[in-house]
Amino acid sequence: xxxLNKTRRVLTxxxxxxxTDRHPRSHRPRxxxxxxxxxxxxxxxTRLRIALTAFFAMDGxxxxxxxxxxxxxxxxxGAGAGALGxxxxxxxxxxxxxxxxxxxxxxxxGSHAVTTASAAALALSIVLPPLTHSATALGLVLLVFGAAYxxxxxxxxxAAVDLIAALRRPVMPSFHAAFSLGGMLGAGLGGLLAGHLxxxxxxxxxxxxxxxxxxxAGRSLHRHPAxxxxxxxxxxxxxxxxxxxxxxxxxGRLVLVFGLIALCTAYGEGxxxxxxxxxxxxxxxxxxxxxxxxxxxxxxxMTVGRLSGTAMVQRFGAARSLIAGGTTATAxxxxxxxxxTAWSACLGxxxxxxxxxxxxPIAIARAGEAGGADGVAVASTVGYGGMLLGPPAxxxxxxxxxxxxxxxxxxLLAAVAAAxxxxxxxxxxxxxx
Numbered sequence: 001x002x003x004l005n006k007t008r009r010v011l012t013x014x015x016x017x018x019x020t021d022r023h024p025r026s027h028r029p030r031x032x033x034x035x036x037x038x039x040x041x042x043x044x045x046t047r048l049r050i051a052l053t054a055f056f057a058m059d060g061x062x063x064x065x066x067x068x069x070x071x072x073x074x075x076x077x078g079a080g081a082g083a084l085g086x087x088x089x090x091x092x093x094x095x096x097x098x099x100x101x102x103x104x105x106x107x108x109x110g111s112h113a114v115t116t117a118s119a120a121a122l123a124l125s126i127v128l129p130p131l132t133h134s135a136t137a138l139g140l141v142l143l144v145f146g147a148a149y150x151x152x153x154x155x156x157x158x159a160a161v162d163l164i165a166a167l168r169r170p171v172m173p174s175f176h177a178a179f180s181l182g183g184m185l186g187a188g189l190g191g192l193l194a195g196h197l198x199x200x201x202x203x204x205x206x207x208x209x210x211x212x213x214x215x216x217a218g219r220s221l222h223r224h225p226a227x228x229x230x231x232x233x234x235x236x237x238x239x240x241x242x243x244x245x246x247x248x249x250x251x252g253r254l255v256l257v258f259g260l261i262a263l264c265t266a267y268g269e270g271x272x273x274x275x276x277x278x279x280x281x282x283x284x285x286x287x288x289x290x291x292x293x294x295x296x297x298x299x300x301x302m303t304v305g306r307l308s309g310t311a312m313v314q315r316f317g318a319a320r321s322l323i324a325g326g327t328t329a330t331a332x333x334x335x336x337x338x339x340x341t342a343w344s345a346c347l348g349x350x351x352x353x354x355x356x357x358x359x360x361p362i363a364i365a366r367a368g369e370a371g372g373a374d375g376v377a378v379a380s381t382v383g384y385g386g387m388l389l390g391p392p393a394x395x396x397x398x399x400x401x402x403x404x405x406x407x408x409x410x411x412l413l414a415a416v417a418a419a420x421x422x423x424x425x426x427x428x429x430x431x432x433x
Contacts, residue, residue, distance in 0.1 A: 044224050048163055049171070051220035053178045055119055055156045058213045060182030062126050063149065064299065065206040067273045068190030068292040069130070069199040071281050076199070079135035081403065085395015087135045088274060090142030092389050095150025099381065102154040111159040112226055116218035118152035123210030130199035153384065162226045173361050177306035180357075183273075184299035191292030255379055257424055258367040261322065262383030264417035265359040268333060268352070268410035270387035271394045272298055276336070276349060279403050286342035294342070298349040305357025318362050319425035325362075326418025329355030330411045337407035352410075359417060 074084050105114045125148050128141035160175050186206070193202050273295060280286040280294045313321050332355055335348030360383055367379035390410075397406035 045163065045166055047220055048224050051217040052156060052160055052163060053175060054213055054217040055115055056175045056178040057182035058119060058210055059152055060179035061186040062122055062206055062210050064183040064186030064295060065190055065203060066126055067295055068187050068194060068277055069202060070274060071278050071291065072199045073129050077133060077135050077138050081395050082399035083135035085392040087139035087142060088395060089392040090139040091146035092392060094143040094146025096385065098147040098151040099154050102151045106155055106158050110226060111155050112221040114155040115152065115159055116214060116221060118148055118155050119214040120211060121148035122152050123207045123214060126203050127207050130203055159226060173306050173309040176361055177303050180299050180302035180306055184296050184303055187292055187296035187299055191289045191296060194288035194292055255367045257420060258363045259379035259382035261417045261420050262360050262363040262379055263386030264413040265356050266383045266387035267390035267413050268329065269356055271390035271410055274391035275394050279407060280342050280345060283403055284342040284345060290342050294346050294349050297346050298353040301350040301353025302357045305354045309358035309361065313362060318366060319421060322359055322362055322421035323418050325355045325359045326414050326421060329414040333411035333414055334408065337404050
């Protein structure tokens with residue numbers, strides 16, 4: 001009985017004391033009682049996590065389905081490398097434009113509603129590219145596709161941030177792993193169907209799958225509102241001070257450094273998605289199935305790397321993980337660009353996927369530690385900008401030189417990311433828990 005009474009006194013103290021988080025490190029087990037008592041039921045959070053995971057996977061699945069049909073749509077429109085690069089710029093322009101306003105839409109309507117609407121728009125817009133017969137028309141419909149893609153990425157990441165705060169667990173890599181897994185499945189299915197179905201029939205099938213997934217996962221999101229963590233809502237008396245603190249943490253040079261690391265690697269990820277299959281088919285004479293397999297092995301390697309990313313960072317630290325990832329990606333991307341055969345290029349794509357897997361999530365997390373919410377916003381925008389602007393940049397370089405030479409710039413930027421991570425390795429220790 002004395003043990004039971006002592007436990008009751010500890011629980012009562014943790015429920016009533018607002019200063020629990022200031023207890024020394026030895027008392028941390030008691031601090032965990034507060035979130036369990038105040039946050040929504042864990043089964044509800046689990047259902048939200050499953051629904052959001054489905055949206056991340058669907059996003060990767062649909063995007064990969066579009067990617068593997070780029071060679072066929074390029075031939076259908078009769079576009080050269082430069083014209084295709086301009087058309088792909090439509091994805092970038094649409095995405096960036098809607099990324100800038102999706103945050104406001106989430107604040108007004110909620111991230112769950114915007115996630116569902118954006119996913120439905122993405123599923124519907126994927127049918128548009130195979131309906132075009134010129135590079136100009138392709139660029140215009142890709143504006144719509146890019147707007148839906150950018151909006152969905154911002155909305156579902158915003159929803160994931162709220163869920164992670166409620167769970168008190170760093171599960172963001174698992175969401176990005178779901179995106180990569182969806183990309184692998186979409187590319188694998190595309191490889192199987194590329195030689196049998198036209199782009200219109202194939203992408204229409206993907207649109208139907210996307211709408212069904214949106215209906216099921218969106219219903220779960222609408223049933224369960226976004227979790228609100230009490231500790232994230234300061235008391236009225238503290239709001240002015242909190243506002244001043246947030247203002248003081250607005251993005252500085254350190255946040256921009258992490259954003260630049262994210263940009264360098266996201267540039268490679270985006271360009272691999274749009275130009276990898278074309279490189280295999282055009283430069284290495286690979287068939288439709290092998291060309292699609294190139295992005296499939298890249299997505300599989302990204303998935304494996306992200307599933308093990310949390311353990312890697314815990315063991316080796318953020319700085320070493322960034323340096324090792326950038327170095328590995330450099331070697332893989334060089335092999336993928338300059339390999340003499342399609343299968344050796346696929347091996348390079350797999351190595352590149354392992355190297356690139358966790359650089360973007362680590363960079364975004366470190367930017368958040370350095371600059372708070374503003375740091376995350378700036379680094380994410382810069383990073384996604386690299387992913388979206390990389391494909392058209394490769395198109396222009398391929399027009400001026402050759403596609404293999406253009407793809408070597410991916411390795412160059414991965415090396416730059418590793419060098420920046422090494423030069424700023426001391427900045428990864430911010431003193432925050």
